[in-house]
Amino acid sequence: MKSRLLLVAAAGLAVFVSAAxxxxxxxxxxxxxxxxxxxKRPVTITMWHGFSADNELKAFDDALAGFEQRYPWIxxxxxxxxxxxxxxxxxxxxxxxxVALSFTTDDVATFCKTGIFQDLKxxxxxxxxxxxIFPKVIAQYTQYExxxxxxxxxADTYGLYYNTKLMNGAQxxxxxxxxxxxxxxxxxxxxxxxxxxxxxxxxxxxxxxxPIHTGTMVGAKWTxxxxxxxxxxxxxxxxxxxWQKDLVDWFGxxxxxxxxxxxxxxxxADNPFMKGKVAMAVDGEWRNAMIASDxxxxxYGTAPLPVADDKPQLYGGGFIAGTVIGIxxxxxxxxxAWDLVKYLTxxxxxxxxxxxxxxxxxxxxxxxxxxxxxxxxxxxTFLDIFANPSxxxxxxxxxxxxxxxxxxxxQIKWESGRAPDLGAVLTEADKKIDDKLKLTSGx
Amino acid sequence: xxxxxxGRHRGxxxxxxxxxxxxxxxxxxxxxxxxxxxxxxxxxxxxxxLEPVGFxxxxxxxxxxxxxxxxxxxxxxxxxxxxxxxxxxxxxAQLVTKLxxxxxxxxxxxxxxxxxxxxxxxxxxxxxxxxxxxxxxTILSALGIPSPDWFGDPSWSKPGLTLLSLWSVxxxxxxxxxxxxxxxxxxxxxxxxxxxxPWQQFFHVTLPVIRPVLMFAxxxxxxxxxxxxxxxxxxxxxxxxxxxxxxxxxxxxxxxxSTLTFPEWLFQEGFRDFAMGYACVLALILFAxxxxxxxxxxxxxxxxxxxxx
Numbered sequence: 001m002k003s004r005l006l007l008v009a010a011a012g013l014a015v016f017v018s019a020a021x022x023x024x025x026x027x028x029x030x031x032x033x034x035x036x037x038x039x040k041r042p043v044t045i046t047m048w049h050g051f052s053a054d055n056e057l058k059a060f061d062d063a064l065a066g067f068e069q070r071y072p073w074i075x076x077x078x079x080x081x082x083x084x085x086x087x088x089x090x091x092x093x094x095x096x097x098x099v100a101l102s103f104t105t106d107d108v109a110t111f112c113k114t115g116i117f118q119d120l121k122x123x124x125x126x127x128x129x130x131x132x133i134f135p136k137v138i139a140q141y142t143q144y145e146x147x148x149x150x151x152x153x154x155a156d157t158y159g160l161y162y163n164t165k166l167m168n169g170a171q172x173x174x175x176x177x178x179x180x181x182x183x184x185x186x187x188x189x190x191x192x193x194x195x196x197x198x199x200x201x202x203x204x205x206x207x208x209x210x211p212i213h214t215g216t217m218v219g220a221k222w223t224x225x226x227x228x229x230x231x232x233x234x235x236x237x238x239x240x241x242x243w244q245k246d247l248v249d250w251f252g253x254x255x256x257x258x259x260x261x262x263x264x265x266x267x268x269a270d271n272p273f274m275k276g277k278v279a280m281a282v283d284g285e286w287r288n289a290m291i292a293s294d295x296x297x298x299x300y301g302t303a304p305l306p307v308a309d310d311k312p313q314l315y316g317g318g319f320i321a322g323t324v325i326g327i328x329x330x331x332x333x334x335x336x337a338w339d340l341v342k343y344l345t346x347x348x349x350x351x352x353x354x355x356x357x358x359x360x361x362x363x364x365x366x367x368x369x370x371x372x373x374x375x376x377x378x379x380x381t382f383l384d385i386f387a388n389p390s391x392x393x394x395x396x397x398x399x400x401x402x403x404x405x406x407x408x409x410x411q412i413k414w415e416s417g418r419a420p421d422l423g424a425v426l427t428e429a430d431k432k433i434d435d436k437l438k439l440t441s442g443x
Numbered sequence: 444x445x446x447x448x449x450g451r452h453r454g455x456x457x458x459x460x461x462x463x464x465x466x467x468x469x470x471x472x473x474x475x476x477x478x479x480x481x482x483x484x485x486x487x488x489x490x491x492x493l494e495p496v497g498f499x500x501x502x503x504x505x506x507x508x509x510x511x512x513x514x515x516x517x518x519x520x521x522x523x524x525x526x527x528x529x530x531x532x533x534x535x536a537q538l539v540t541k542l543x544x545x546x547x548x549x550x551x552x553x554x555x556x557x558x559x560x561x562x563x564x565x566x567x568x569x570x571x572x573x574x575x576x577x578x579x580x581t582i583l584s585a586l587g588i589p590s591p592d593w594f595g596d597p598s599w600s601k602p603g604l605t606l607l608s609l610w611s612v613x614x615x616x617x618x619x620x621x622x623x624x625x626x627x628x629x630x631x632x633x634x635x636x637x638x639x640x641p642w643q644q645f646f647h648v649t650l651p652v653i654r655p656v657l658m659f660a661x662x663x664x665x666x667x668x669x670x671x672x673x674x675x676x677x678x679x680x681x682x683x684x685x686x687x688x689x690x691x692x693x694x695x696x697x698x699x700x701s702t703l704t705f706p707e708w709l710f711q712e713g714f715r716d717f718a719m720g721y722a723c724v725l726a727l728i729l730f731a732x733x734x735x736x737x738x739x740x741x742x743x744x745x746x747x748x749x750x751x752x
Binding site: 085088091092106110113114115116205206207210212254257258259260261262263399401402404405408409412413416418432435436438439440442 | 487491499715717718
């Protein structure tokens, strides 16, 4: 009797454990049939996206209206303001949307490796889409270990915004030493030495000054081909961080922090560049749309980010990333979902309309060349950065977020003066990143 | 089967039947998650796929500096914040009992902050102490008193969180107030007749009577602090100025991991870095430490109760 009870208990436990082990592994991706007549039975598909601002929602709804006109048998039901966490949980729970959009490329490696998003290569092949319509740099952040599990829908590039009035006739800097000189010249302090207007805020903690964006100014490398950290061994990081620290020290770390913490919200009309509190700032191409909406009278210009004095060949390039879109595993209507993904990522008119409304960079070469794409000098800067061969991205990495956090922590410690030995700080960052890699991928 | 054994058997079944709701809850919400956590701790588990890795997750724990930093921070909060909250709560309750007028008003005023949602309270606190625009540094500066960057300087961030916890001490104040009002008045009268002063009355009359309540406040305070998460996460995020946008990476524990608590690191590893196998190791450690703390304090509590009996 006792042994029978034990047997039943063990069986129950085995069922529990095996159920836990296989959670979320069912629902194998469905590949659309190549060629043939598409199934035109009416279908409603669900789509989750991260747009939340009124102008963004309108632009996106317009794009979806264009899709429903092209594919009248498909109705798209959207959910706004969704973040990656929610997509992951839904995929785990076996109840994902048919299409999901992510604003960050940081999770692409995880999406691909775990299969949260389906591999789209069979879909691309079945639809006969030539992947050469996408600039090469995009491939680095939309695929991982041979799987393309997301497609690019618009791209972001980063450059330098400058306030023409505050610049007082000065030309935008092309090198770090020019940026330093101009930053000092344009900075205004009060009698107590507190900063009233900053020529440029060099702190890595300032809005878009994260190392992922500023690393391109010195051509810094994040990882080696085997995925291990290149941060400590690449002298470019030392070059960037030494430059930053020198300028932070000129301001005084405490003074700069006090100034930074007095600034308005980055995503509001109180953005300090839009308010004339900083003369030069690193920012993405979307700022053009925000200035047009909230600071119409601002007299400003845009330029590529300045580069290291000894690397003039880098000038003109910048960091590239973008919005990605895919079909989560377990999607109930993968074929209709693919029609939507294909439309939003490869249809030239759809991309151009979205770009014109959101002021993001179109992510295909035909859309970039489209005469319907509205351009002005300030937006053109970012189109040029996007097309520049020196531009780069952060290739998909399984620990992308951790790697960025580790370097950012090191930067804060260094620029605050709380860690005096830069070499030791970077070596420590290397060790953390490499140890983490062994934990998560065993490589 | 003899009638006696049959009766005992039926009795056991009935007992099991009566216990079954609890057994079901225990199995689903405790035993199974615990067994699953142990199982996952030996796997490389990214929330979707499993790969057996033996003791890799346990070995990584020994070299994970962030985990040890988070342990030190959490212990700091247990050792400093919990006693301070108990002392402060008791002090405020004692003050309220001595008030001659406006007792209801002050009781409400002291209690209200504990009703403020954690996120809102923390946000407000960080803004109040913000070195750039906060009213507290502005006023202090006008008076010529320098103010630290409370949530931006690693040496002040944990004291800043402690200050926040003292502000919302109303929950403790209320139970201490009830306990203080429950101390028989004749004990004070007898002590006064024997010549005991206010301090002697407090140490020899008040404290012994309210010790069970103090113990309860300490046990629950320690358990809550071992799970300290929201305030540290919100304060760090707001103070860092990091936004939840593409390209903006927020690192819990800002600045310099000085506010990184153990539950924060567990969450980060499991749900941000997708190292759920390792997060399970951290969860088991938290479980073991919480059990040890709780058993120790309960033993003290039991000893106290027996002593009083």
